[in-house]
Amino acid sequence: MQRLTVLGSTGSIGTSTLNVVARHPERFEVVALTGHSQIDLLFHQCVQFMPRFAVVLDEVAAARLRVMLSDAELATEVLCGIEALEQVSALPEVDTVMAAIVGAAGLRPTLAAARAGKKILLANKETLVTAGAVFMDAVHASGSVLLPIDSEHNAIFQSMPHNYSGDLQRSGISKILLTASGGPFRNTPLDALQNVTPEQACAHPNWSMGRKISVDSATMMNKGLEVIEAHWLFNAAAEDIQVVVHPQSVIHSLVQYVDGSVLAQLGNPDMRTPIAYGLSWPERMDAGVAPLDLFKVATLNFQAPDFERFPCLALAYQALREAGTAPAMLNAANEIAVAAFLERQIPFLYIPRVIESVLDVLPVYPVTSLDDVTAADAAARRVALEQIRLIT
Ligand code: NAD
Numbered sequence: 001m002q003r004l005t006v007l008g009s010t011g012s013i014g015t016s017t018l019n020v021v022a023r024h025p026e027r028f029e030v031v032a033l034t035g036h037s038q039i040d041l042l043f044h045q046c047v048q049f050m051p052r053f054a055v056v057l058d059e060v061a062a063a064r065l066r067v068m069l070s071d072a073e074l075a076t077e078v079l080c081g082i083e084a085l086e087q088v089s090a091l092p093e094v095d096t097v098m099a100a101i102v103g104a105a106g107l108r109p110t111l112a113a114a115r116a117g118k119k120i121l122l123a124n125k126e127t128l129v130t131a132g133a134v135f136m137d138a139v140h141a142s143g144s145v146l147l148p149i150d151s152e153h154n155a156i157f158q159s160m161p162h163n164y165s166g167d168l169q170r171s172g173i174s175k176i177l178l179t180a181s182g183g184p185f186r187n188t189p190l191d192a193l194q195n196v197t198p199e200q201a202c203a204h205p206n207w208s209m210g211r212k213i214s215v216d217s218a219t220m221m222n223k224g225l226e227v228i229e230a231h232w233l234f235n236a237a238a239e240d241i242q243v244v245v246h247p248q249s250v251i252h253s254l255v256q257y258v259d260g261s262v263l264a265q266l267g268n269p270d271m272r273t274p275i276a277y278g279l280s281w282p283e284r285m286d287a288g289v290a291p292l293d294l295f296k297v298a299t300l301n302f303q304a305p306d307f308e309r310f311p312c313l314a315l316a317y318q319a320l321r322e323a324g325t326a327p328a329m330l331n332a333a334n335e336i337a338v339a340a341f342l343e344r345q346i347p348f349l350y351i352p353r354v355i356e357s358v359l360d361v362l363p364v365y366p367v368t369s370l371d372d373v374t375a376a377d378a379a380a381r382r383v384a385l386e387q388i389r390l391i392t
């Protein structure tokens, strides 16, 4: 029996995780669920999975959830706040933590899971982007098993040698080929991008996801964050990671070897596949995903990324090369700019402009502790908000 904490259980990854878990009641027990808003959904999840703890972020939501649970005569205890998120990530009775909070807010609880030596199913890529060095140190120090859930990194993980030790050259790997759908604006000309709406940006052609990551896919910042994520997960330099635009999202990424072999993982675009792989690793189990019908897919296309129409991708490579606090600042500025775009305060094409000005203005420092990351994150948010105020 594997005992789970699901951080961000009310989100897109969180609900897909519980969907997979519900297919295998004999294998999993849910110990803790957490959600920010959507208290009704969190309550229904408590009814279905009867966790020991449910965590929310504010006292008002906690009080409401407590009433609902007590009316339903459920024993789930409601906790509140960031410390509670850290607490349920490190509980002695928990084996595995699904890290599926969105944004830098996921960092502290995910780090708590690493420090407690949990098996971590990592969806929250922002943890690696902002605090990759600190997080990977914690993983290595505690002996945590870290399994990537982001579909591309899960595919890379599946296509790598089983004993991969963090040395691409020694494993005969010449390149990581990170596929990208290109998002909803893959073929949209630059001048038309000026007027796109949040609704258009969130309408992803292949994947159904939360709003923040959907906008990230539309700007291709998502792929930029994933390049940085791949850097930390596989100890790969920026030049070892090639982005390949592949509109069908059937090949989830590839690993190219020195002998000319290229290994890939394919499947329908459904996050339950990487989630089930993480949950059952090193075994396999049913994920409820339809088998891939290659005859229906028929064609697979590939093209090089367009750094001019998608400057966010270039900014992410730049931040990775600058290292230190640069990726944390890139991520924070992006979170602020995306939120402003979703609230219709800035046009789509201002997202990269805000990020670029933050990276231009602020100095880059080395990262030796979580405090370095938190300070850089706060400074970048402040400058990004100033830039947005100048525009609006
Ligand atoms: P989502 O917006 O659908 O869900 C986010 C979850 O986090 C919700 O449960 C929400 O209540 C919670 N949350 C939001 N803000 C919070 C805060 N400040 N503190 C605590 N909890 C908070 O997001 P998602 O699409 O499920 O993405 C989750 C993570 O997984 C992201 O890091 C994303 O990049 C990554 N990811 C998602 C997908 C996907 O298909 N959705 C694919 C790959 C990676």
Ligand code: MG
Pocket: 150, 151, 152, 226
């Ligand atoms: Mg991805």
